[in-house]
Amino acid sequence: MLEKVDLDRKLSKEEFKSLWPPLREKLGEAQRMTKELGIPVMIVFEGWDGAGKGTLMNELIQALDPRGFEVHNVKPDQERLWPPMRRFFQTTPPRGKIGIYNRSWYRRILDGEESDRVFDEITSFERQLAQDGYCIIKLFLHISKKEQRKRLKALEENHATSWRVTQEDWENHRRYDEIAQRVERMIHRTDKGHAPWTLVESHQREYATIKIAQTVLEGLERAVKEAQGRAQSPRVVSSGLGVERALKTSIFKSLDMDQSLSEETYKKELKECQRRLRDVQYSLYKVRRPLVIVFEGMDAAGKGGCIKRLTQNLDPRGYQVVPTSAPNDWERAHHYLWRFWESFPKGGHVGIYDRSWYGRVLVERIEGFCSEEEWRRAFGEINEMERQWADFGAIIVKFWLHVTPDEQLKRFKERQEDPLKRWKITDEDWRNREKWGLYEEAAEEMFMRTSTPEAPWVLVEGNCKRLARVKVLKEVLKRAETLLNI
Amino acid sequence: MLEKVDLDRKLSKEEFKSLWPPLREKLGEAQRMTKELGIPVMIVFEGWDGAGKGTLMNELIQALDPRGFEVHNVKPDQERLWPPMRRFFQTTPPRGKIGIYNRSWYRRILDGEESDRVFDEITSFERQLAQDGYCIIKLFLHISKKEQRKRLKALEENHATSWRVTQEDWENHRRYDEIAQRVERMIHRTDKGHAPWTLVESHQREYATIKIAQTVLEGLERAVKEAQGRAQSPRVVSSGLGVERALKTSIFKSLDMDQSLSEETYKKELKECQRRLRDVQYSLYKVRRPLVIVFEGMDAAGKGGCIKRLTQNLDPRGYQVVPTSAPNDWERAHHYLWRFWESFPKGGHVGIYDRSWYGRVLVERIEGFCSEEEWRRAFGEINEMERQWADFGAIIVKFWLHVTPDEQLKRFKERQEDPLKRWKITDEDWRNREKWGLYEEAAEEMFMRTSTPEAPWVLVEGNCKRLARVKVLKEVLKRAETLLNI
Numbered sequence: 001m002l003e004k005v006d007l008d009r010k011l012s013k014e015e016f017k018s019l020w021p022p023l024r025e026k027l028g029e030a031q032r033m034t035k036e037l038g039i040p041v042m043i044v045f046e047g048w049d050g051a052g053k054g055t056l057m058n059e060l061i062q063a064l065d066p067r068g069f070e071v072h073n074v075k076p077d078q079e080r081l082w083p084p085m086r087r088f089f090q091t092t093p094p095r096g097k098i099g100i101y102n103r104s105w106y107r108r109i110l111d112g113e114e115s116d117r118v119f120d121e122i123t124s125f126e127r128q129l130a131q132d133g134y135c136i137i138k139l140f141l142h143i144s145k146k147e148q149r150k151r152l153k154a155l156e157e158n159h160a161t162s163w164r165v166t167q168e169d170w171e172n173h174r175r176y177d178e179i180a181q182r183v184e185r186m187i188h189r190t191d192k193g194h195a196p197w198t199l200v201e202s203h204q205r206e207y208a209t210i211k212i213a214q215t216v217l218e219g220l221e222r223a224v225k226e227a228q229g230r231a232q233s234p235r236v237v238s239s240g241l242g243v244e245r246a247l248k249t250s251i252f253k254s255l256d257m258d259q260s261l262s263e264e265t266y267k268k269e270l271k272e273c274q275r276r277l278r279d280v281q282y283s284l285y286k287v288r289r290p291l292v293i294v295f296e297g298m299d300a301a302g303k304g305g306c307i308k309r310l311t312q313n314l315d316p317r318g319y320q321v322v323p324t325s326a327p328n329d330w331e332r333a334h335h336y337l338w339r340f341w342e343s344f345p346k347g348g349h350v351g352i353y354d355r356s357w358y359g360r361v362l363v364e365r366i367e368g369f370c371s372e373e374e375w376r377r378a379f380g381e382i383n384e385m386e387r388q389w390a391d392f393g394a395i396i397v398k399f400w401l402h403v404t405p406d407e408q409l410k411r412f413k414e415r416q417e418d419p420l421k422r423w424k425i426t427d428e429d430w431r432n433r434e435k436w437g438l439y440e441e442a443a444e445e446m447f448m449r450t451s452t453p454e455a456p457w458v459l460v461e462g463n464c465k466r467l468a469r470v471k472v473l474k475e476v477l478k479r480a481e482t483l484l485n486i
Numbered sequence: 487m488l489e490k491v492d493l494d495r496k497l498s499k500e501e502f503k504s505l506w507p508p509l510r511e512k513l514g515e516a517q518r519m520t521k522e523l524g525i526p527v528m529i530v531f532e533g534w535d536g537a538g539k540g541t542l543m544n545e546l547i548q549a550l551d552p553r554g555f556e557v558h559n560v561k562p563d564q565e566r567l568w569p570p571m572r573r574f575f576q577t578t579p580p581r582g583k584i585g586i587y588n589r590s591w592y593r594r595i596l597d598g599e600e601s602d603r604v605f606d607e608i609t610s611f612e613r614q615l616a617q618d619g620y621c622i623i624k625l626f627l628h629i630s631k632k633e634q635r636k637r638l639k640a641l642e643e644n645h646a647t648s649w650r651v652t653q654e655d656w657e658n659h660r661r662y663d664e665i666a667q668r669v670e671r672m673i674h675r676t677d678k679g680h681a682p683w684t685l686v687e688s689h690q691r692e693y694a695t696i697k698i699a700q701t702v703l704e705g706l707e708r709a710v711k712e713a714q715g716r717a718q719s720p721r722v723v724s725s726g727l728g729v730e731r732a733l734k735t736s737i738f739k740s741l742d743m744d745q746s747l748s749e750e751t752y753k754k755e756l757k758e759c760q761r762r763l764r765d766v767q768y769s770l771y772k773v774r775r776p777l778v779i780v781f782e783g784m785d786a787a788g789k790g791g792c793i794k795r796l797t798q799n800l801d802p803r804g805y806q807v808v809p810t811s812a813p814n815d816w817e818r819a820h821h822y823l824w825r826f827w828e829s830f831p832k833g834g835h836v837g838i839y840d841r842s843w844y845g846r847v848l849v850e851r852i853e854g855f856c857s858e859e860e861w862r863r864a865f866g867e868i869n870e871m872e873r874q875w876a877d878f879g880a881i882i883v884k885f886w887l888h889v890t891p892d893e894q895l896k897r898f899k900e901r902q903e904d905p906l907k908r909w910k911i912t913d914e915d916w917r918n919r920e921k922w923g924l925y926e927e928a929a930e931e932m933f934m935r936t937s938t939p940e941a942p943w944v945l946v947e948g949n950c951k952r953l954a955r956v957k958v959l960k961e962v963l964k965r966a967e968t969l970l971n972i
Contacts, residue, residue: 040820081774081832083878089827094819116602117877124870131863132821288567333580334526335618341575346567377617384610391603392569 001451002180004459006254007144007203009247016206019243023213024063030220031064031098037227038095040134043216044104047141049169050151051202053102056141059209060216061100069098074107084108084118085125092129104138109186110179119189130194135223137216138195140187141202145176181453188383188452193376199448207247214243222372251444251459257404260464273473274313280480281314281350288347289393291480294356297401298439299429300411301462302469306401307352309469310476319350324359336360336370336378337385344389357382358398361446366438379449390454397479398455399472400443401462405436487937488666490945492740493630493689495733502692505729509699510549516706517550517584523713524581526620529702530590533627535655536637537688539588542627545695546702547586555584560593570594570604571611578615592624595672596665605675616680621709623702624681626673627688631662667939674869674938679862685934693733700729708858737930737945743890746950759959760799766966767800767836774833775879777966780842783887784925785915786897787948788955792887793838795955796962805836810845822846822856822864823871830875843868844884847932852924865935876940883965884941885958886929887948891922 011019034041043060045053061069072091077084085105093099105122126136143151152169155161172179191197198215202208261269284291293310295303307321322343331339337357345351360382365375386396403411412429415421432439451457458475462468480486497505520527529546531539547555558577563570571591579585591608612622629637638655641647658665677683684701688694747755770777779796781789793807808829817825823843831837846868851861872882889897898919901911918925937943944961948954966972 038819081834082776082830083874083880085874086827086830089821089824092820092824094816096819116606120602121874124867124874128823128867128870129821134821290568330580333524333582334578335575335615335620337614338575338578341572344568344572348567381610381614384614388569388571388607388610394569 001447001457002142002184002199004251004254004447004451005142005199005201006251007142007147007201009201009207010204011206011210013206016210019210020213023210023217023243027060027063027213027217027220028065030217030224031068033224034098034135034220035068035096037224038133039220039223039227040093040095040129041098041220041223042093042101042129042134042136043098043219044101044106044136044138045141046104046106046110046139047200047202048143048148049172050148050155051141051143052205052208053141055205056200056202056208056212057100057102059205060212063213064098068096069093069100071100071102074101074103074105076107076111085121088125092134095133106138106186106190110182112182114182114185122190123192126190126192126195130192133227135219136195137219138190138197139200139212139215140183140197141200141208143202145173147203148173148176184453188449191383191449192380193373193378196376196379196449210243211247214247251447252402252440255402255459255461257402257407257461257463259461259467261467261470263466266466266470269470270309270473273470273477274309276477276481277310277473278313278315280477280484280486281318283484283486284350284395284480285318285348287393287484289395289484290345290347290389291350291476292345292353292389292394292396293350293476294353294358294396294398295401296355296358296362296399296443297460297462298403298408298436299432300408300415300425301401301403302465303354303401305465306399306460306469306472307354310352310473314350318348319352320345321352321354324353324355324357337381340385347393356398357385358446358450361450362439362442365442366435379446382450383452386450386452386455395480395483396455397476398451398457399460399475400447400457401460401468403462405433407463408433487933487943488628488670488685490737490740490933490937491628491685491687492737493628493633493687495687495693496690497692497696499692502696505696506699509696509703509729513546513549513699513703513706514551516703516710517554519710520584520621520706521554521582523710524619525706525709525713526579526581526615527584527706527709528579528587528615528620528622529584529705530587530592530622530624531627532590532592532596532625533686533688534629534634535658536634536641537627537629538691538694539627541691542686542688542694542698543586543588545691546698549699550584554582555579555586557586557588560587560589560591562593562597571607574611578620581619590624592672592676596668598668600668600671608676609678612676612678612681616678619713621705622681623705624676624683625686625698625701626669626683627686627694629688631659633689634659634662670939674935677869677935678866679859679864682862682865682935696729697733700733737933738888738926741888741945741947743888743893743947743949745947745953747953747956749952752952752956755956756795756959759956759963760795762963762967763796763959764799764801766963766970766972767804769970769972770836770881770966771804771834773879773970775881775970776831776833776875777836777962778831778839778875778880778882779836779962780839780844780882780884781887782841782844782848782885782929783946783948784889784894784922785918786894786901786911787887787889788951789840789887791951792885792946792955792958793840796838796959800836804834805838806831807838807840810839810841810843823867826871833879842884843871844932844936847936848925848928851928852921865932868936869938872936872938872941881966881969882941883962884937884943885946885961886933886943887946887954889948891919893949894919 045057047053057071061071070093077087088105091099105125108118130136152165152173156165187197200208200211295307297303311319311321320343327336327339340357343351360370360378361375364370390396412425415425447457460468460471531543533539543557547557556579563573574591577585591611594604616622638651638659642651673683686694686697781793783789797805797807806829813822813825826843829837846856846864847861850856876882898911898915901907933943946954946957
């Protein structure tokens with residue numbers, strides 16, 4: 001997922017100047033509330049070398065009452081005279097105070113110590129503290145390899161700072177892609193509702209500063225609300241400052257929605273893909289591995305059409321399309337993941353989900369069908385489930401079919417005018433359309449928290465149906481053929 | 487710990503007859519409440535071959551409304567066409583119903599599949615369900631190797647049942663001790679506040695039936711109370727039927743409190759032990775492993791005297807005695823385990839705790855200084871902490887110093903009469919004495935849930951101070967010398 005993050009987001013000087021002062025004030029206020037309520041807070045700064053941890057931490061600190069926080073610089077644990085987590089337990093802030101960590105207990109993982117035991121120790125640490133009322137906020141400061149190189153060079157060329165760049169920094173720079181994989185694994189295994197990660201796009205100081213401040217503010221306000229035992233609102237806390245709008249994530253903007261495919265190329269490629277897919281189906285069967293394909297996306301983005309092309313040439317005894325609508329009473333009487341465990345394809349079979357368990361963090365979140373605590377917990381629960389499936393040997397690929405609002409409107413109108421398709425469009429579709437921004441926001445958070453190496457999200461530009469269909473088939477083939485060594 | 491369980495507990499026919507009918511009625515009532523409140527319940531029967539799972543499950547079922555439960559017989563998963571946890575997710579009961587499992591998701595572990603991944607899958611399964619409101623009750627039916635042999639023989643000799651005894655059963659019987667270790671590891675890694683294990687002494691059907699019924703009743707009542715959002719009482723739920731008294735655990739009764747040691751032997755052995763302990767201290771230092779020794783026990787059981795003999799001949803630069811009293815304000819401002827992480831001895835050093843983190847599940851539980859949810863959660867948290875210490879290389883041994891009420895009274899009086907010792911006795915000691923039964927009960931649950939292979943409890947007969955002191959020293963030596971290969 002890291003490679004999909006748009007790192008070039010910026011705020012204009014004016015935007016920054018108008019956002020920062022009120023945000024600082026709000027932060028100070030939130031800090032006073034946590035103090036009053038005796039909530040201990042831990043804020044973790046991790047990130048690439050050269051991402052600006054020191055600078056950005058400093059910006060945040062400006063907004064806080066200096067009597068209320070302590071900064072901990074975490075060096076590698078070289079002596080190892082105590083069990084690894086001890087030094088972190090020692091620095092946990094007392095109730096009402098804030099601990100800020102420049103690097104943290106994640107250092108071990110990022111330095112390469114990636115065993116199950118280390119993950120166990122860390123998740124146990126955070127869970128124990130969260131259950132005791134600790135508010136835990138984790139930031140990962142992200143820059144590209146190119147940007148890192150530029151920054152290391154700049155430091156090196158300056159007499160005052162050249163000593164800060166070591167041989168090891170360059171060594172790590174060369175291994176950027178490998179470390180990026182490690183970062184992803186780390187984030188996905190430790191991204192919990194009670195201790196979530198936030199990725200901070202850190203190419204521009206202003207943007208990163210506001211994003212960090214907003215993330216911390218949201219975390220504190222959530223903790224305050226929980227401590228006050230108030231009913232949870234289904235939406236994230238809003239600072240009311242228009243910060244969310246200014247920070248607006250833009251994974252969707254990075255999509256080139258004007259691409260298209262000619263009818264001729266489409267026919268040729270479709271045929272070829274469908275032929276290969278049939279081979280994949282037999283290979284799956286031979287080795288008894290299941291293939292799980294998930295479709296989510298905006299209404300009228302063309303999920304049905306993709307699924308049709310996907311299954312057209314498959315052996316019908318070996319696949320099942322599972323349409324997911326609102327749970328019925330019997331399903332509601334179980335855990336929300338129950339029906340998806342139930343419909344999971346057996347070894348050798350293909351399960352195609354037309355909408356899925358991700359409804360929990362999309363429609364259920366937006367419509368308030370579950371509590372905030374529940375949908376926040378869901379990211380981790382879903383990752384656990386998909387990891388178990390992958391461990392079993394399942395091949396998983398998840399598609400988000402995207403259309404622009406204009407294209408959606410065009411399709412809605414076509415459906416209304418076509419008597420054969422009119423049933424497809426309901427009042428709900430029109431209502432959902434009004435919540436476009438909320439869906440984009442929820443979808444982006446979902447990509448961040450659940451696109452894992454074993455179950456990645458693929459975003460599909462859906463304005464051209466032909467292009468979308470071929471892309472879906474190719475991506476399924478790529479993933480399946482790689483994992484099956486065909 | 488399994489070997490310390492007194493398996494010969496019995497109820498007289500009269501006791502059984504007086505307890506069973508009202509308990510059945512209460513169970514039926516509790517079942518109706520869970521149904522009304524929509525609480526889903528899962529009851530797991532695991533245990534040794536021949537422990538009587540079928541029979542005892544049947545007894546329990548008699549007390550339940552048959553429309554409200556379903557029994558699942560769990561066979562080995564031979565085909566493996568789905569991820570392992572799927573079949574268990576499928577059988578989760580809907581809200582308001584009870585699922586009873588004859589063997590369960592623990593089968594994999596007991597059959598030898600003991601990887602971190604399996605433990606992760608299981609703990610994730612139970613946690614996800616518990617967070618969704620599921621009530622999970624896990625029973626392990628325990629019999630001795632001798633009893634198992636007797637029962638297998640009996641089955642074999644009966645024409646009607648001989649087919650039930652397989653070659654594999656005998657094979658497992660021969661490996662009883664090895665499997666017992668596995669059972670202990672399994673119980674300790676999966677004994678959570680939200681899904682606790684209960685060990686059922688199963689030599690006598692009547693005793694086991696009542697214990698199972700009482701455990702299930704307590705579990706249901708706790709779930710009902712939680713669902714109703716009522717304030718938690720610090721003590722366990724009581725059925726008010728005198729069942730607890732009848733079931734009274736008797737680890738303490740198995741102690742021979744009349745043992746004693748002559749002055750002469752004492753002197754000789756003490757000297758020899760102290761000499762070896764000094765060697766142990768140097769060996770520890772050489773390999774930089776810490777040694778943690780915990781003392782808990784009744785008031786006036788002689789903890790101080792033991793600690794004195796333990797340290798008499800040690801190099802004072804290498805050990806520290808940590809007295810634990812009620813937490814001060816600063817300590818209270820942190821997680822309750824914080825101060826113990828803080829005082830943990832560094833590699834090569836000895837830390838001796840005069841009372842410890844176990845206060846959470848002893849005095850804090852009994853006096854209501856923490857909520858029931860908190861002390862129940864503490865067992866798992868403590869196990870996690872000790873496991874991290876052991877993984878790091880720490881050698882851990884925990885002593886419970888026991889005296890009889892009579893002996894305690896004698897010592898209290900002596901203290902009061904001796905002007906030099908009068909400070910040692912306070913009103914609180916007299917008050918605690920009145921809670922003898924509660925302390926025994928809490929201590930026994932503590933042994934069960936926290937005596938792990940890496941951090942075992944040792945019970946010390948403390949009526950004869952000389953004997954207790956020598957036993958403590960010998961046990962420390964045994965454990966340290968074994969783990970250090972001296």
